[in-house]
Amino acid sequence: MPCTGITGRPRGAQVSADRTGGVQSLERAFDLLERMADAGGEVGLSELSAGSGLPLPTIHRLMRTLVACGYVRQQPNRRYALGPRLIRLGEGAARLLGTWARPYLAELVEATGETANMALLDGDEVVYVAQVPSRHSMRMFTEVGRRVLPHSTGVGKALLASLPPGEVRALLARTGMPAATDRTITEPDAFLAELERIRELGYAVDDNEQEVGVRCLAVTVPDSPTAAAISISGPAGRVTEGATDKIVPVLHGVAQRLSVALSNNGAAPVS
Structure with missing residues (x-):
């Protein structure tokens, strides 16, 4: 088998x-x-x-x-x-995954002007495995290796939207839903409704929910060997509703090309 x-x-x-x-x-x-x-x-x-x-x-x-x-x-x-020996293999693979992703994140930065990230769902947490920063003097920065709860982040929402509602409820029961800002969703029913909206739209939004003044757009990487999402994040004044309509297709295109690269063990060139 x-x-x-x-x-x-x-x-x-x-x-x-x-x-x-x-x-x-x-x-x-x-x-x-x-x-x-x-x-x-x-x-x-x-x-x-x-x-x-x-x-x-x-x-x-x-x-x-x-x-x-x-x-x-x-x-x-x-x-x-x-x-426990699997931990070492997993950590090494996560580092390589971040390395393979960086050219595609750089493409996102070039196309959108904003900081690009890649994150994985590791147990009940989201871990950032790669980032390419924006060239703007005012930009977002998330340390690679940082772990956060998924309910208040764009990448976390995108990843949880692919799970059955029962699994999401169980995860939220384990982690709780602490408020990072006054915009963070802290009720399970409201959060599940948000995930349904994400499934319909095809992308997730962190609208000042993790950090005041910061807006993030995220999509999952289809057919990734492990649950992964990519995102762009920037000041809410730049990542506006109007900008969203232009950025989301770019995110989906890069996610699809990254998916192809991962299926070829990172060998596919950036187009």
């Missing part, structure tokens, strides 16, 4: 190792890791067998190997959890 990746191949599609040029046991191991991540990081063998269609002995053999390598750990309750 090959893992689902940036190729968009659905899980469960039977593809032989000979056809893909891959190693079947390796594909199966990564598929199990992704299924564990989708399940919240901890599963039992029977759950993995039911979801993957693989026989229990095969799964048990693969999990023993992953445990021995430190990528999976067995819990006292006999369930399996993602292991």
Whole structure:
């Protein structure tokens, strides 16, 4: 069972190792890791067998190997959890993702004049992985690596709009909805209504909700290997309603080209 990746191949599609040029046991191991991540990081063998269609002995053999390598750990309750060695891999991949994104963010800055960012949804938080600053003397600056709660940011809203409402409610219950400004949405029902509006419009807006005087426009990167969004942010006096109509198509175009680049392991040139 090959893992689902940036190729968009659905899980469960039977593809032989000979056809893909891959190693079947390796594909199966990564598929199990992704299924564990989708399940919240901890599963039992029977759950993995039911979801993957693989026989229990095969799964048990693969999990023993992953445990021995430190990528999976067995819990006292006999369930399996993602292991700490994956953290190093994830951090390295996030840094590379930011590197690949920077030429596309630079294109955004050139087209809009505003600071461009890329952020990922990491657990219950948004983490900024890349930024290219505006050339204006008055510009927005967000430190790469900064983590924020998603409900008050454009990138966070864009990312949460792709999740089922039940998952969003559960996340908000865990994090709370503290007000960063008097414009921050702090009620779950109002926030879910905002996400519905984002799905209809195709983009998210942070209108003075994270910082007074700052407006941000954000869209998700389609088919990204991990949930990602790009945005531009600037003074509310420049990122106006009128400017929004011009900037959003640019955001979507750059997001689409970045998606293609990521699907080619960063090899696609910036057009």
